[in-house]
Amino acid sequence: MTWEIKNRLQEIKQKLETYMRRFLEGEESALYSAMRYAVLSEGKRYRPLLLICTGERFGASHEVLLPFACAIEFIHNYSLIHDDLPSMDNDDWRRGQPSCHRAFGEDVALLAGDSLLTLAFEVMSEAPMPPELVSRKLEAMAEISRLSGPKGMIAGQFMDIKSSPAQLSEDQMIELMEKKTGALIVASVKVGAILGGASPEALLIMEDFGRRLGLAFQIRDDILDSRQPIKSKLFRPNYVHLVGPEKASLKLQSLVFDAIDLLQKANLLTAEIKYLSFKLLELN
């Protein structure tokens, strides 16, 4: 079973890569090279896969889902480029290669990030959609902009750079993680459901699922980060440093199991969504 699901997800990933390329190729400037460098390097594509698998559960076609999956991945990548900049995390490396500003300069990296964010909304605005479903498209765009904006993802980035880890309570740390990382995962799940025409009740359940999954995603990241020999980002809030490795690991597990349980009970779970959720328990 598992290899079948892996193959299906691999196929979807291939479709997504092809789809994303069409917006990034054909221009030779360093600006476009920087965008390609950032987006087309090896990435897990977790958010777009989650969006597409959720959309499939509610009966949306790949044609309808792909532009939004592409937009979510562009937004995710813009946020990484800007996060890595010297005035932010000052990270020299990303996905095993020099970060975008190390490869192209700070100015080009800044504009490449701005470009990907703008392009995300271009792709969505131009997404083909049957006229009777246009309201879903606008709802999806509104959701993505809200969740990636200054009350969503950017609020989390802001908390991340402005909080002193020693003074954060666990509640504040969870709010930070829910915004910085969770918001875009919630967006992926909600937008898949919206595009598939989920009922208001199902949408609430999916949102709840996304919130747990998003938190789990960041806790897993923090666990992996805390195991790095060079703790370069010790000055940034990390859940493991706050509660210790055992509690972090238990929290991760309970979030993933609760998330799956929620969908199972609502009869909304698919093999693909289950697989993507369990993925977060792999710590190597």
Added chain:
Amino acid sequence: MTWEIKNRLQEIKQKLETYMRRFLEGEESALYSAMRYAVLSEGKRYRPLLLICTGERFGASHEVLLPFACAIEFIHNYSLIHDDLPSMDNDDWRRGQPSCHRAFGEDVALLAGDSLLTLAFEVMSEAPMPPELVSRKLEAMAEISRLSGPKGMIAGQFMDIKSSPAQLSEDQMIELMEKKTGALIVASVKVGAILGGASPEALLIMEDFGRRLGLAFQIRDDILDSRQPIKSKLFRPNYVHLVGPEKASLKLQSLVFDAIDLLQKANLLTAEIKYLSFKLLELN
């Protein structure tokens, strides 16, 4: 007559300020303070006024136009914040006050810019619109994203930082100005026309008008810049340095007169649009 038009534009500007405030107020974080600082400082609001006056010509209501006028102004301000950053123009001053990163730090300024760009699309996605006009709304959003993206405004910003003034031809300089500044002015004019339901022919004329006005806008800026005693940005391309002050001034005049002429002949000119166009001839 002129004072009546000035009063009308002043009233529209007031409406716009009130409208923009509702998206920026009520949050106390430094992130929101930085956004307010950048947007709500004294600005000419040239682009949103142009958008609204064009929309009025084609019969669109202020209710329909305001969200898009607000979005254009947010996008304009995000581009200024990012342009001023040390890795870009490294400008310490903007509109007579310290630039956003000088007042709030580079990290907060970066995120405030990202926030305004994202918020622009949130405001447009959520804009109220009669169901039969939803396609206009999507067309307007697509237009704004294309013209402010990596083939529009950002391409111009990229050319601006990467061109060596000594090696630019006049054609390249004009392309730079058309993208860096012109694209958002074209967007303002086109979006006003689209929201008012302009015919394809009228839309083409408005686009042509916008292109001339946008170029005039940047040439005027370059003339004013070249008159500054401290030429801090001599390393950036400037039309006056390329062709000399006389030719630049003649070019500005002919662009403005041609632009007005174009609309006059097509019976599309209004007193407000004429006033805003002639404004560009004021050089003090």
